[in-house]
Amino acid sequence: MIKKIAILISGHGSNMEAIVKNCKNGNLKNLCEVVLVLSNKKKAEGLKIAKSYGIETSYIISKGKKRKEFDIELINYLKKYDLDYIILAGFMRILSSEFINEYKNKIINIHPADTNKFQGLGAYEWAFENKLIETKITVHFVDTGVDTGEVIGKCKVDLTDAKTLSEIKKRGLKVEHKFYSEMLKKIFEKNS
Numbered sequence: 001m002i003k004k005i006a007i008l009i010s011g012h013g014s015n016m017e018a019i020v021k022n023c024k025n026g027n028l029k030n031l032c033e034v035v036l037v038l039s040n041k042k043k044a045e046g047l048k049i050a051k052s053y054g055i056e057t058s059y060i061i062s063k064g065k066k067r068k069e070f071d072i073e074l075i076n077y078l079k080k081y082d083l084d085y086i087i088l089a090g091f092m093r094i095l096s097s098e099f100i101n102e103y104k105n106k107i108i109n110i111h112p113a114d115t116n117k118f119q120g121l122g123a124y125e126w127a128f129e130n131k132l133i134e135t136k137i138t139v140h141f142v143d144t145g146v147d148t149g150e151v152i153g154k155c156k157v158d159l160t161d162a163k164t165l166s167e168i169k170k171r172g173l174k175v176e177h178k179f180y181s182e183m184l185k186k187i188f189e190k191n192s
Contacts, residue, residue, distance in 0.1 A: 003032040003084040003188050008091040009039050013046020015089035015110060018177035019184065020053050028181055031188045035081050040070070040093055062093055071099040087184070088142065092121075097144045107142035108187065110180045112172050114138060114154060119147035124172055128165045134158055135168075137175050139183035152187060155179040 007016045016037055022028040037050035040062035047057045060077060062070045075098070078086070088109040100107065113123035114136040127135040136154045143149035157175045162168045 001192055002030065003192075004035050004082060005032050005085045005087050006036040006038060006078060006081060006083050007034055007050075007087045007089050009037060009044055009046040009089050010041055010092040011044055011046060011090050013037070013044065013049050013089060014173060015176055015180055016046050016087075017049050017053075019087065019089065019181055020050065020055065022181040024053070026181065027185050028188070031185060031192070032085075035083070036078075038074075038077075040091070046090075067094065067096045068098055071096040075099055075102050085184075085187075089180070094146060095142060100142060100144055105141055108152065108184065109140055109142050109147070109149070110176055111138045111140065111147045112176065113147075115140060115147045115151065119145075124169045125165060127159060127172075128162075128168050133160050135172065137172065137179050139180060153179070153183045 007019060009016050019028065020034055023032055023034055034055050037047065037055050037057045039047055039059045042059045042061060044059065047059065050057045060073055084106065086103055086107045088107065111123065113126065115138045118126050135157045137157060138154050139152045141149040141152065155175055157172050159168055159171060162171060
């Protein structure tokens, strides 16, 4: 059965675009359909990108709203889509327990570090500041903590000779764009 997914973004949406491409012609073809790309920012670049692929887009502005207030608005909006999974791809909001309980074991996130070693914002900066020669990308289910949910998979990123933060981000994103879809495929096939 083809899974109906919504992808939540806050910015450019490069992971979202990689997933969309894999849904159309890659390893997620015939496994899932992106029925919505939604942002918490009206001018998120990723919304234009999603539209260019013919995907429905929307936004609900989060600025100035309490977390629970925003999340209840988001839950009410998403109900009409009868989603199988919600995929976070650069969605820069911590979700409330109300949202997580509504979609228990159906929210998946990607984190640019080993979640056992670093949670939260600034993972590539952390790798750079600590002069790591390797880091990991973690794909996990979202629970009520920050990057503490059940791990679906981890993938190494070689940082040998990476001299700048920009180079670390570039190497990490290259891995993220491939690995996220691989882990989604694993989950969707397991639960089909």
